[in-house]
Amino acid sequence: MIFSRYLNDWTATLRLNLQKLIVRHDDDGSADADGDGVPDEVEEVGAVCYAYNVLYTCAFAYYAEAAYQNGDDLYLMPLNGWTQFTEDAGLVDKASKFCKRNDMDCIFMAVDAAAANDHKHQLSEMKRAPSPPKSPSAKAGLMLSQGSVKNRLSRYEFLAALVHVAIKKYIMSGELADVSEAVERLFRQIAATIGVSTLPVPDVFRSDGCYTPEVCAVLFHHLGSMRTLYSCLVELDPRKGLLTYRAWNAFIHASGLIGEDSSERESTLCFIWSVTAVVDGQTVAGKLKEENLPFEGFLEALCRMATVKVLPTDDEVSDNGCSDAGTYIRWLELNDRIALSRLQNERACEFGQWPDQPLHRCVDHLIHMIIRTIENTDESGGGSVVLSAAEFKLWAQDSGFAKRNWR
Numbered sequence: 001m002i003f004s005r006y007l008n009d010w011t012a013t014l015r016l017n018l019q020k021l022i023v024r025h026d027d028d029g030s031a032d033a034d035g036d037g038v039p040d041e042v043e044e045v046g047a048v049c050y051a052y053n054v055l056y057t058c059a060f061a062y063y064a065e066a067a068y069q070n071g072d073d074l075y076l077m078p079l080n081g082w083t084q085f086t087e088d089a090g091l092v093d094k095a096s097k098f099c100k101r102n103d104m105d106c107i108f109m110a111v112d113a114a115a116a117n118d119h120k121h122q123l124s125e126m127k128r129a130p131s132p133p134k135s136p137s138a139k140a141g142l143m144l145s146q147g148s149v150k151n152r153l154s155r156y157e158f159l160a161a162l163v164h165v166a167i168k169k170y171i172m173s174g175e176l177a178d179v180s181e182a183v184e185r186l187f188r189q190i191a192a193t194i195g196v197s198t199l200p201v202p203d204v205f206r207s208d209g210c211y212t213p214e215v216c217a218v219l220f221h222h223l224g225s226m227r228t229l230y231s232c233l234v235e236l237d238p239r240k241g242l243l244t245y246r247a248w249n250a251f252i253h254a255s256g257l258i259g260e261d262s263s264e265r266e267s268t269l270c271f272i273w274s275v276t277a278v279v280d281g282q283t284v285a286g287k288l289k290e291e292n293l294p295f296e297g298f299l300e301a302l303c304r305m306a307t308v309k310v311l312p313t314d315d316e317v318s319d320n321g322c323s324d325a326g327t328y329i330r331w332l333e334l335n336d337r338i339a340l341s342r343l344q345n346e347r348a349c350e351f352g353q354w355p356d357q358p359l360h361r362c363v364d365h366l367i368h369m370i371i372r373t374i375e376n377t378d379e380s381g382g383g384s385v386v387l388s389a390a391e392f393k394l395w396a397q398d399s400g401f402a403k404r405n406w407r
Contacts, residue, residue: 004279006053010046012156012282016114018042018163025167027177044180049159052187058199059085059190060158066245067268074245074272074291075281076152082108082161090193091165091186098168107164111157116150155281162186200352202273210303214360219299222367225387229370230298232392236402242292245271248301254401255373261310261344266351270304306362308351310344311369314361324385325365326372 019042023030026041033040049056063081065071071078077085086092086104093099153161163183169175170182209215219226230243237247245268252258252267274297281290293301312328322328332340349355355362371387374395396402 001277001279002053003050005277005281006050008280008282009053009156009159010049013160013163014042015118016111016157016160018160021164021167022179025171026179041179045163045183048180048184048187049163052184052191054201055187055191055199056159056162057155058201059089059194060153060155061272062194062199062269064272065152067265067272070264070268072246073152074275075155076149077154077158078152079105079108082153082158086165088194089190091169091189093169096169096173098172099165103168104165107161107168108153111153111161111164112151114160115154115157197352200273205273205304206300209307209354209359210300212360214358215303215363218360218364218367219303222364222371225371225385226299226302226367227295228387228389229374229392230295232389232396233298236396240288240292242288242294243298244292248293248298250401252305254396254399255370257305257309257370259344260341261348262305262308266308267305269351270301270308273304274298274301302366303359303363304351306359306366307353307355308349309362309366309369310347310349311355311357311362311365312343313357317365324368324372326368326370326385329369330372 019039022042022045023039026039028039028041030039031041032038060077061067061074063085064075064077065073065081067074068081068084069078083101083104091099092101092104094101096103163179166182166186167179170185171177171179176182176185233243233247233251234241237244248271249264249268253264258264258267271293274293275291276289276294276297278286278289280286312325317323317325317328320328320331322331329340332343347356368385371385374387375391376395376398393402
């Protein structure tokens with residue numbers, strides 16, 4: 001799956017005149033020792049990019065429009081996202097002849113323009129094809145795979161931009177002569193400056209956190225309530241049949257999970273890091289899966305949210321005489337806002353980090369908070385901690401959540 005996804009990225013990247021760029025700047029030029037018609041250095045650059053595909057995929061998602069500037073698009077990077085990425089990665093060098101701020105901006109615009117030209121070329125080729133796609137769905141899939149959005153970089157365009165940066169930073173400066181070495185040096189710098197703490201590998205959290213017996217037991221205990229919640233959220237924005245980012249974001253706000261301890265960007269990253277990896281996100285079917293969450297992805301996003309939301313410990317809950325974390329937090333909200341604020345400031349945990357208490361306890365506490373909020377339970381607790389569709393719909397109406405324009 002990962003290799004197939006990367007191969008689609010790399011194939012699309014090569015359409016942006018990348019092969020000519022690599023050949024022009026590499027010391028071996030167009031040498032093709034194996035005689036397969038592809039210059040050896042292009043293959044070597046492709047191999048390096050594959051070795052770091054998780055890094056560039058996560059970096060792209062982290063600085064994309066939704067995560068960086070609270071926009072709606074999960075998989076397009078605006079210029080200011082690119083600007084922040086190049087600053088954070090230490091790629092801008094005022095003393096360099098080739099890597100000033102303006103040089104980085106020019107790379108963004110050059111790749112964006114190349115993608116627009118490629119889009120026009122692909123459309124022209126489609127029109128000249130003897131048997132164009134007949135069905136609307138087939139044509140939509142083809143059009144999407146060739147699409148280009150002005151002043152935004154897709155993931156494969158971002159990859160092309162990174163190769164441009166590597167050539168400017170290490171080849172044109174005379175530091176290196178081999179493009180694949182330059183690209184690897186660039187990826188190593190990105191890993192060193194931004195790193196896995198900021199860009200955690202999605203599968204590590206899944207194996208070490210979500211799919212442990214303890215977390216699975218908690219999720220199974222609340223399975224009925226979580227299925228009800230997921231179904232209700234999907235019904236509010238039913239166009240996709242899956243949980244959309246817009247519905248997730250609205251719910252996280254309405255349920256009070258955004259605050260001093262957890263930001264909107266962190267909740268967005270929890271959503272993005274939980275999406276399903278697909279072979280080709282540039283097709284209609286692939287885009288649907290890559291931008292929305294099935295039920296299992298929703299549970300994973302909640303688990304990730306439990307790492308960034310400040311939550312009480314079991315001892316704090318019991319010492320206060322509360323039945324669960326949801327009633328304890330509601331008690332603090334009503335009776336001791338200072339203590340709540342202190343808790344949020346002292347125990348804050350950023351996205352990508354692990355909380356101090358075991359994850360399965362965090363997940364249980366978060367789910368109790370969500371259910372108690374929707375049920376509008378007072379600080380005394382009591383009653384069923386099982387969410388019903390009727391309770392959700394009443395809460396959605398009272399909170400204004402259901403009055404959003406979902407169309």
